Amino acid sequence: MNQVTTINPATGEDLSTYDRISADEAKHKVEACHAAFQEWKMRSLEDRAEVLRGVGKALRDHKDELAQLMTDEVGKLIKDSRDEVELCAAICDYTAENGPKELADEKREPGNAGRGIVHYSPIGVIYGIQPWNFPAYQVIRYAIANLMTGNGVLLKHAANCTGSGLKIAEIFEKGGLPENLFTVLVIDHDVSDAIIAHNKVRGVTLTGSDGAGKHIAEEAGKALKPTVLELGSNDAYLVLEDADLDVAVKVCANARLYNNGQTCINGKRFIVTEAVYDEFVEKFVARFEAVKTGDPNSDDTDMGPMARTDLRDDVQKQVDQSVEKGATIACGGEIPDGPGAFYPATVLTDVAKGQPAYDDEIFGPVASVIRAKDDEDAMRIANDSRYGLGGGILSRNTEKAIELAAQHFDTGMIFINTFGVADPSMPFGGVKNSGYGREHGGFGIKEFANAKAIFVGAD
Structure with a gap:
């Protein structure tokens, strides 16, 4: 052409x-x-x-x-x-x-x-x-x-x-x-x-x-x-046992849904320790269900369409394949009727290795929630990826989070109790794939x- x-x-x-x-x-x-x-x-x-x-x-x-x-x-x-x-x-x-x-x-x-x-x-x-x-x-x-x-x-x-x-x-x-x-x-x-x-x-x-x-x-x-x-990337956000869950839910939702969920450094996997898993998922799903999708020119729209219908269809295939392999749709997960390339804010639970939601990058507004035994297990799961661009840590113990970020997180960028895309004063880039x-x-x-x-x- x-x-x-x-x-x-x-x-x-x-x-x-x-x-x-x-x-x-x-x-x-x-x-x-x-x-x-x-x-x-x-x-x-x-x-x-x-x-x-x-x-x-x-x-x-x-x-x-x-x-x-x-x-x-x-x-x-x-x-x-x-x-x-x-x-x-x-x-x-x-x-x-x-x-x-x-x-x-x-x-x-x-x-x-x-x-x-x-x-x-x-x-x-x-x-x-x-x-x-x-x-x-x-x-x-x-x-x-x-x-x-x-x-x-x-x-x-x-x-x-x-x-x-x-x-x-x-x-x-x-x-x-x-x-x-x-x-x-x-x-x-x-x-x-x-x-x-x-x-x-x-x-x-x-x-x-x-x-x-x-x-x-x-x-x-x-x-x-x-x-x-x-x-x-397949950026992981760790919600540790001592995290402020209200802060964690707000940061993680923003990390996943910013730019209609189409950012390389979006949070994509949300690894939550057993001690706070149920409460986090309940609040996280409620926040996603409240997202208003619509005209990107409207001031009261929370999320616009994806960039192309073929990209939206690819996301649906990844969601369907993940569900076939054991994931559960907590909210969203289905292409809406009507024109445009819209896709709803979606949360998947029961996400495990072998599913696209765990192994691959879903470049759209789909959050993969993964249960971890404890903080150490959460760090292990975060690094269990062929990617290594960014990631996040939610914890009240900032110094512990900084140590985890510096010594153990195998990525190029880490956000602690916040989410960001880029800053001219800080290096941007990743490792591995x-x-x-x-x-x-x-x-x-x-x-x-x-x-x-x-x-x-x-x-």
Whole structure:
């Protein structure tokens, strides 16, 4: 197919149609991005930072326009879309403020020379392949870091939010970014693989499933190109014996249902110790049953539709397979009548190993509740996963929770008595099948930088 048609998941109506570009057109865009990079890399760190401040301002200036487009394309609550754009602007601000310090030359004292300098150089054009669940944030997260580094940036966005990707490119240029330095490629998967192999592309970053990550890593590996992969997860939230259950229920429900349940770092497995299991489940189910699903543009809607009907149908299959293997539907669990890609807030109990609800990532508003004997057993179950992106601990003993997080939780991020998605000041990324590499917190701007060692003889 040579065209992409975006669809409003709340109504099922077509939004816009876009033409895919050919392999030759994509090649020319890569070369134009490389040419823009050749000039951009010569600009000082302070100059780059000032441009990023302009991009942040432009994002705020066009917040309502971009937020509405994201809600129309993927069904996000409009308030969440506005918050997402504000987060993107905050990333620009943070990077502009801290990037020059992070990338400044470092002095060393090597034993075989008078002095040493570690200099961080940009490496070239970085290709990003991004998903639909955060149409602006996923792009900003890698693009702003790499622009600060001095690299050029390419984007292949998910087809169902093509309009959002193109709108971001417009906003970048309105903010003062040089033409072609950030380039959107509306292409298919075959052309995408050719872009990875292009000799002007020096690095690849992907946010997506672990299956997609394996494919991209293989393609990049053939060309010996570095990658950053932020992949799927099955994040566990531990409700320990001493947890405040009212806090635990509120945090766990937010962790599962935020962004219509479609976030890599959503809580997905809720591992509850025997001592508080029954009370937690009763309160947790009541909270899910009270969730109002509907128009994402309405202020009184708690949860909008999923992003596409095929994704919604995949979730239903995972729920059905889990029930066939022994899980129990405590609430929800059935596709409602009517238009759109809606799915109810769902709680599964009696979840055990061998069920999709235990083993896999359910990318929708389905919570898997698992019973643990005690706190130690809960930690064991949490780590019994091929994934390792995030997780959470609910406990009144904060110091004990910090120790568990630091010493025992085998993930990249842990939230204690709270839930969050991302913060510009903290590293973001996972381990195991959740990928590798880090973004945010000063780490992302060095993932695709050449840490150059310069040895200087004694004067």
